[in-house]
Amino acid sequence: MAHTNVPLYNPNEIESKWQQKWEADHLYESNIDESRPKHYALTMLPYPSGDLHIGHWYAISPSDARARFKRMNGYNVLFPMGFDAFGLPAENAAIKHNIHPKTWTYANIEKMRKQFRTMGAMFDWRREMVSADEKYYRWTQWFFLQLYKNGLAYRKLSPVDWCPHCNTTLAREQVWGDDRHCERCGTPVIKKDLTQWFFRTTKYAEELITYDNIDWPERVRVLQTNWIGKSEGALVTFETEVGDPLEVFTTRPDTLWGATFMVLAPEHPLVQKLTTPEQQAEVEQYILDSTRQTDIQREASDKVKTGVFTGGYAINPVSGERIPVWIADYVLMTYGTGAIMAVPAHDQRDFEFARAFNLPVKVVIQPMGVSLITPEDMTDAIPASGTMVNSGGLTGTPGDQSFKKALEYVEKIGAGKSAINYRLRDWLISRQRYWGTPIPMVFCQKCGVQPLPEDQLPITLPEDVEWKPTGESPLKLHPTWRITTCPKCGGEAERETDTMDTFLCSSWYHLGYLSPDYDKGPFDPKEYDYWMPVDTYTGGIEHANMHLIYTRFFHKALRDMGITEGHEPMLQLRNQGMVLGEDSEKMSKSRGNVVAPDNLVQSYGADTLRAYLMFFSRWDMGGPWSSGGIDGTARWLRRVWTVALEPANNGVPTEASIKVLRRKVHQTLKAVTNDFERFEFNTIVSGLMELLNEMVRLKPELGGSPAWKEAVELYLKMMAPVAPHISEELWSRIGKPYSIHTQLWPRVDEAAAAQDEITLVVQINGKLRDRVTVPADITDEEAKKTALASASVQKMLEGKEPRQVIYVKGRLVNIVR
RNA sequence: GCCGGAGUGGCGGAAUUGGCAGACGCGCACGACUCAAAAUCGUGUUCCCUCGGGAAUGUGGGUUCAAUUCCCACCUUCGGCACCA
Numbered sequence: 001m002a003h004t005n006v007p008l009y010n011p012n013e014i015e016s017k018w019q020q021k022w023e024a025d026h027l028y029e030s031n032i033d034e035s036r037p038k039h040y041a042l043t044m045l046p047y048p049s050g051d052l053h054i055g056h057w058y059a060i061s062p063s064d065a066r067a068r069f070k071r072m073n074g075y076n077v078l079f080p081m082g083f084d085a086f087g088l089p090a091e092n093a094a095i096k097h098n099i100h101p102k103t104w105t106y107a108n109i110e111k112m113r114k115q116f117r118t119m120g121a122m123f124d125w126r127r128e129m130v131s132a133d134e135k136y137y138r139w140t141q142w143f144f145l146q147l148y149k150n151g152l153a154y155r156k157l158s159p160v161d162w163c164p165h166c167n168t169t170l171a172r173e174q175v176w177g178d179d180r181h182c183e184r185c186g187t188p189v190i191k192k193d194l195t196q197w198f199f200r201t202t203k204y205a206e207e208l209i210t211y212d213n214i215d216w217p218e219r220v221r222v223l224q225t226n227w228i229g230k231s232e233g234a235l236v237t238f239e240t241e242v243g244d245p246l247e248v249f250t251t252r253p254d255t256l257w258g259a260t261f262m263v264l265a266p267e268h269p270l271v272q273k274l275t276t277p278e279q280q281a282e283v284e285q286y287i288l289d290s291t292r293q294t295d296i297q298r299e300a301s302d303k304v305k306t307g308v309f310t311g312g313y314a315i316n317p318v319s320g321e322r323i324p325v326w327i328a329d330y331v332l333m334t335y336g337t338g339a340i341m342a343v344p345a346h347d348q349r350d351f352e353f354a355r356a357f358n359l360p361v362k363v364v365i366q367p368m369g370v371s372l373i374t375p376e377d378m379t380d381a382i383p384a385s386g387t388m389v390n391s392g393g394l395t396g397t398p399g400d401q402s403f404k405k406a407l408e409y410v411e412k413i414g415a416g417k418s419a420i421n422y423r424l425r426d427w428l429i430s431r432q433r434y435w436g437t438p439i440p441m442v443f444c445q446k447c448g449v450q451p452l453p454e455d456q457l458p459i460t461l462p463e464d465v466e467w468k469p470t471g472e473s474p475l476k477l478h479p480t481w482r483i484t485t486c487p488k489c490g491g492e493a494e495r496e497t498d499t500m501d502t503f504l505c506s507s508w509y510h511l512g513y514l515s516p517d518y519d520k521g522p523f524d525p526k527e528y529d530y531w532m533p534v535d536t537y538t539g540g541i542e543h544a545n546m547h548l549i550y551t552r553f554f555h556k557a558l559r560d561m562g563i564t565e566g567h568e569p570m571l572q573l574r575n576q577g578m579v580l581g582e583d584s585e586k587m588s589k590s591r592g593n594v595v596a597p598d599n600l601v602q603s604y605g606a607d608t609l610r611a612y613l614m615f616f617s618r619w620d621m622g623g624p625w626s627s628g629g630i631d632g633t634a635r636w637l638r639r640v641w642t643v644a645l646e647p648a649n650n651g652v653p654t655e656a657s658i659k660v661l662r663r664k665v666h667q668t669l670k671a672v673t674n675d676f677e678r679f680e681f682n683t684i685v686s687g688l689m690e691l692l693n694e695m696v697r698l699k700p701e702l703g704g705s706p707a708w709k710e711a712v713e714l715y716l717k718m719m720a721p722v723a724p725h726i727s728e729e730l731w732s733r734i735g736k737p738y739s740i741h742t743q744l745w746p747r748v749d750e751a752a753a754a755q756d757e758i759t760l761v762v763q764i765n766g767k768l769r770d771r772v773t774v775p776a777d778i779t780d781e782e783a784k785k786t787a788l789a790s791a792s793v794q795k796m797l798e799g800k801e802p803r804q805v806i807y808v809k810g811r812l813v814n815i816v817r
Numbered sequence: 818g819c820c821g822g823a824g825u826g827g828c829g830g831a832a833u834u835g836g837c838a839g840a841c842g843c844g845c846a847c848g849a850c851u852c853a854a855a856a857u858c859g860u861g862u863u864c865c866c867u868c869g870g871g872a873a874u875g876u877g878g879g880u881u882c883a884a885u886u887c888c889c890a891c892c893u894u895c896g897g898c899a900c901c902a
Contacts, residue, residue, distance in 0.1 A: 178899090219896095222821055226898055233902085250902060263902090303900080330900045340902045348818095349900050423901060545897085615842075616829060621822095629829065632842045638857095674833080683831070686841035693841090761837045766883045768837055806882050808836055816882045 009641040011605020015725040019120055027739060028122040030078040032530045039075035040531045041067035042510055042570070044539030044547070048083045050108035052115035054587070054595045054613075054625070058579045061610040062619055062681045063538040064121040068721035069676040070536075071122070072745040078531050080513035081116065081123040083109050085132035086436045086502045088166055088184060094435075094467050101435040102463060105132060115598065120606050120724045122741075129512040131505035136512055137437040138458035139522035140504055143554075145440055145451050152200045152557050153429075155449060160428055162192040167471040168432045169196055171501060172425045173227075173546045183546075196430040197439060197498070201553045205230070205422040207567075208552055215572040217620075223544040229423025234407055236341065236416035238262060238314040240325065242273050246314055249336035249421050252343070253410055254402035255384060256318045257391040258364035259341035262325045263307065263353070265333040266290045274325050276311025283308050283327065290329040305330060305353045316341075317415035318392065328353060336421055345375065346384035364390050365399075427550065429501040434465060434474045436499030444486035444493040453487050459495070473497055506547055507554035510534050510569060528564075537570035540578070548573070574679050577622020579613070584624040595625050607723035608634045614681035614722060636689055637726055640719065643695055644712055644730045648703025657698055658707040659752075664694045665711045666753035669746055672718050681722075688719055714746050761812035762787045764796050780807050787813035 022028060043063040046056055060081075067079040090101035097104075109130060116123070129136055147153040161170045161180075165187035174183040181188050201208075209225045233251035240246055246262060264271055266287045275283045286308040307328030314325050330349055331340050344354035345363045354361050361375035367386035388397040388406075397405050410416040430439070438459045440452040452459060462481045465474035475481060475497040486493035508522065514531055515524035539547075555569040580586060581593025588594065600609045612633040617623040668691040675684045695711055702708045712734060720727040720740050731740035755776050760783060762770040770790040774783060784805045787793060793815060804816035 176897095219821065223897060226820060229898085229901070231901075248902080252902085305900085328900095330902095332901070335901045342902090347902070349902080352900095421901080423898090541896085618830080621830095623829070626829065626843070628843055630843095635857095636842085642857095682829095683841085686831075689841055759837085763837085763883075766836090766881095771837075804882060806836095808883090811836055812883090814836080814882055 006642050006645045009638050009726070011607060011637075011725070012602070014729045015118070015120060015606050018725050018728050019117055022739070022741075025739075027741060028079075028124055029126060030076065030124045032526065033076045034530075036074060036076040038531055039067070039070045039077045039536070040510075040534045041070065041077055041079045041536045042513075042534045042538070043079075043081075044537075044543065045082045045084050045506065045509060046112070047087060047089070048085055048105055048108040048112055049089060050104075050111055052112050052119075052597060054579050054597050054600075057119065057597045057609060058613050058622070059539065059576050060121065061119055062576065062614050062679070063536075064119070064123075065610070065614065065681065065721040066536070066676060066679065068122055068724065068741065069745070071741070072717070072721065072743060074744065077122070078124065078127075078513070079122050080127045080129075081121070081125070082127075082129040082509060082513065083112070083131065084502060084506050084509070085109065085130045086137075086499075086505055088168075088433060088435070090435045091433060098467065100463065102132070105435075106130075118598075118601050118606055119610070122724075127513045127516055129509060129516045131437075131502070131509065131512075132435075134458050134460060135517070135519070137461075137505070139512070140437045140500065140508070141440040141457050141459060142454060142522060143508060143558075144437075144500065144504070145454060145457075146561055146563070147199060147557060148441075148451050150557070150561055152203065153197060154200065155195060155197050157193060157195040159191045159193050160196055161189040162194075163187055163189050166433075169194060169428055169430055171428045171503070171546075173427075173549070194430075196428050197441075197496075198426040198428055199553070199557075201427045201549070202422060202424050204553050204556050205424045206420075207556055208424075208549060212567070214568050214570070217573060217575060220541065220544045220548065220573060220575065223541075224549055227424065227545045227549070231421045231423075233419060233421065234410060234416050235337070235419040236317065236410060238317060238323075238341065240270075240274060240312060240314045242312060244270055244273060246270060246325070246339055247337045248339045248341045249419060250341060252346070252384060252403070253416070254388055254391075254394075254397070254406035255343040255346050255364055256316070256341065256406060256410065257388075257394075258343040258345050258362045259316055259319075259323065260321070260344060260354070260360045260362050261323050261342045262314050263328045263331045263340050263342050263350075264310075264325065265331040265338040266327050266329055267333040268327070268331075268338045270339075271310065271327055274310045274312030279309060279311035283310055286327060303330075305349070305356050307353060307357065309357075317413065318410070324359070326353075326357070334425070335423070343384075344381065345378070346381050348381045351378070351381040362390060364388060365402075368399075427501075427553070429504060430498040431501055432473050432476075433499055434461070436502060437461075437505065438475070438499055439496040441496045442484055442486060442493040443496070444489060444491060446491055447486055447488040447493075450486055450488050450493065456487070461499075473499070475499070503547055503550050507551045508558075510537075510551075511564075522563075532564070533566055533568065534570040535572060537573045538576065539573075541575040574620070576619050577617070579622055580624040582625050582627060600630070604630060604634050605637075605725070607726045608637055611637065611685055611722050615685035617682060619679055619681050633685070636685075636692070637723060639692060639696070640715070641726065641730065643692065643699065644716070645733060646699075648708070649700050651699075651701040651703055653702045653705040653707070657701050658705060659756075661694070661698050661702055661707050661711055662749070662752040663755070664691055665714055666749045669714060669718060670748045670753055673745070673748070676721070684718075684722060688715070688722075691715065716740060717743055717746055758810055760787060762790050762793060763812055763814040764793065765817055766814060769793060769796060776810065780809070783807050784813055787815065 043060050067077050071077040085105050090105045093099060093104045094101045144153060161175045163170055163182035165185045166182060170182060175189050176183050179188050205228050209228050209230060211221050231251050233249060234253040236248055236250060238246045307326045310325050310327060312325045313322050316323055342350040344350040344361045346365055363375060365384045365386045366389045367383050373382060386399050388394050388402050394405055394409060407418055438461055440457060440459045442450050442452060444450055462478055465478055482495045482497055484493055484495050511523045514527035518524040551569055555564055558564040583593050585591055585593060612630040615633055616629050668687050671687050672684050716727045716731050728740050757773055758776045760772050760774050761768060762772060770792045772786050772790060774786055784807050802815045802817055806814040
């Protein structure tokens, strides 16, 4: 292809030119417009680390492409961007470089705004929100007060997870992995007894595992459901000889007859009372030992069972047997009631404990097809599925009814009731850090804990603090800030010096974008009514059990307070994967495999980078970066440039070629439209590449025809969401009115896309033998006849009659020999 | 241990409902252009082959006229949960 007459494609020049023009023309500002359907496209906001990395581009530019696609389809699209600006790295920078967290954060934001502009995304920057702005965190504090007033925020003393490196407590969700490490810094956490603020997420446990009317990936729903961990069972009460009843949670009330002892967590409140004087010393020693252990030691499942007899006894409510009460650290105070009934015959843990301490084992479930086993012969617990045995009046109850029958019986005798337990804990939101939203509460000697009145918000974070790496929050060491007056009695009071988990900021930022400058409430109700809920939310899967649970909780809590409407904040969720280094490892500075988008924009242009990120993998999968791969995408855009601008030959178009071109164009349009709807970005680009190949083949003949012009116009429109700059430039160069991004998405010409001739695949016994071209409207009979007439079929059949001939309309004929 | 995802050429990946496996791109080979190289353009590119074909989507079975797709068992790998009663 000669291109002497074609100007050079200079991405840097045209990209900055259009970015400036779009901004000057307010092209991407989103305002309420009742005449158009709205589409709220949201992508998870970044932390202002100071550098927009390739992962940000991977997450955001395809989301932008889809938002642009929606816009071209007639939607009034809101696609905002902001910064999750509170958090620990700012404080670390302060300590390390002696720079104020605020200075550091806002300088980073400024840099990232500039980097963002090179992406050519359709952000409406007027709606930008920064969570560390006073005008924003004022409302984060306001939400805290609403939760407090509605009993959803409370303070309690409990053993909590503490990260010794970050010097703060963490929520249960922020402790990860086998070694129970801090989600941010990887340091193993320790337990501390502290009084902290919690949000009552557990109140919404049941609702959080229902996903009605939302289109969220199965994967996320499974992760959340597992995290919340619902168990259905019963609460059963055992009377004790000291008078206080012991309540246990069990998922197997049908094994109650086999409960031969009980085990309490060492921290259980009834331990002292149950312990007999003879056992006192041993019990106390055990409690001391187990509290000294870390969670990791204590919760290691391969650990040999330890425990101590309290000397106390309880009565099995169904068998009337007198059973001993033990304490052991394999029972956790944090789940259920902190006490269990032990059924050693059918629970492996209880079995191991019984064997270790010579406690009785009683089989009460007889599995099908297994001969009766005596407890003495058992080496492991036996499966608890089968017919009930040794269970008084319920003996003989089949396995599929045992749960129900046993529960009914327990309820009848007044020993228990059905109950549901969740693994989910309340959200611990206190952080012993400076750079976060201050909690708007005070402590008064006289009146206790008091919320500050709403008209005193925001409680401003003081800036004149001293940086000492003491592990204490600078707020605690501030000479004056913590001293205030009690809103109730007017006497001297002290402020809460802990700040809020930054996940609070991100629990409502989708509302913050609606009206960042509104000051009569957290958001302008008019904007809320028009834009909410979020139609499409995109971001990383790693937030499944953190942000995505918190924000759903927040929304439901606000709904119950009458602040928001509907049951879910985000209707559709899609997750992108992760871009890895060329070595297939996670990108990190220490590995030296980091790909810097700024350099790529410099050498290839934003359009190429955007297109490559969409092309190289399935978006939800991610994968390793390839420096050679991006060259292919760069080549594609240069080829589009040349094909669109190179003068046409004086070819003589034939009807047949016009038909071929228009068919390919409209088939591609159909496929690309579909792929955009389904977030299948890689096949959007490959489909466009394929169409381009066809256009290159046909250009010598069709270059000057109306069909060619249509092809180029539709091509640019289809490409516009993916590569917004080059398509705008070419659109203008072929003499079309500004802007391509306000054009409507083209309609598929179904007649043009239709095949009038099809290639039928001819198979013998499922193996490809021939292809025949036939009219698309061929009858079944004709199709079979044509296939059978094929020379290779005749040869293979050797004159014999086929046993069966199967015709799949428009696709193939399979001849069974 | 439990739950979920993935496994397709040298590489990234494609394949609406079970219906032509390998689209598109990278890489590679050859050719054109060039003094030459780069760029660009063209042709080829799953493997084996006796050039008729044969084999192939992690492995082994099954269902079916037909399986990357559905079913069963297993292997590898990634993620989550885990003494949760």
